Amino acid sequence: EEALRLVPVTLRNGSYALGGSQAQTILRIVLPAALPAIITAVFLSVARIAGETAPLLLTAGSNTQWPTSLNDFTPTLPPYIFKYATSVSDNWQRQAWAGAFLLMTMVLLLNFGIRLITGKRVVQASRAD
Structure with a gap:
């Protein structure tokens, strides 16, 4: 909703001035301008969900087996990190650090990748007025 509000009013007014209907303005002007945001x-939000450990532990369970049906819990990385970090084995604790580093790297790369892909288009759209 916020992304749609950030589209400059001048773009909408320009579309209306050229004879575009409200539907055409939304589909051809507003949505393409707001799409990067x-x-x-x-x-x-996907990156944030990937990093949320506590809600994932409570809602998805901490299954370590691959699901055999659609009703089974799915294994995810945060429960493995939690399980390995709380173990007494030094090897498992090192694997927990590696898993945490992997999760953090995935979230960081996802954030940077999205900024690189959409960053220039967001700046161009905001300078249109």
Whole structure:
């Protein structure tokens, strides 16, 4: 919703001045101008979800087996990190650090990738007025 509000009013007015209907303005002007911000928001939420450990432990369970049906819990990285970090084995604790580093790197790369892909288009759209 916020991304749609950030589209300059001058773009909408220009579309209306050229004879575009409200539907045409939304589909051909507003959505393409807001698309980079919408994509960024979606991927940032995916990155945040990937890093949320406590809700994942409580809602998805901490299954370590691959699911055999659609009703089974799915194994995810944060429960493995938690399980390995709380173990007494030094090897498992090192694997927990590696898993945490991997998760953090994935979130960081996802954030940077989205900024690189959509960053220039967001700046161009905001300078249109």
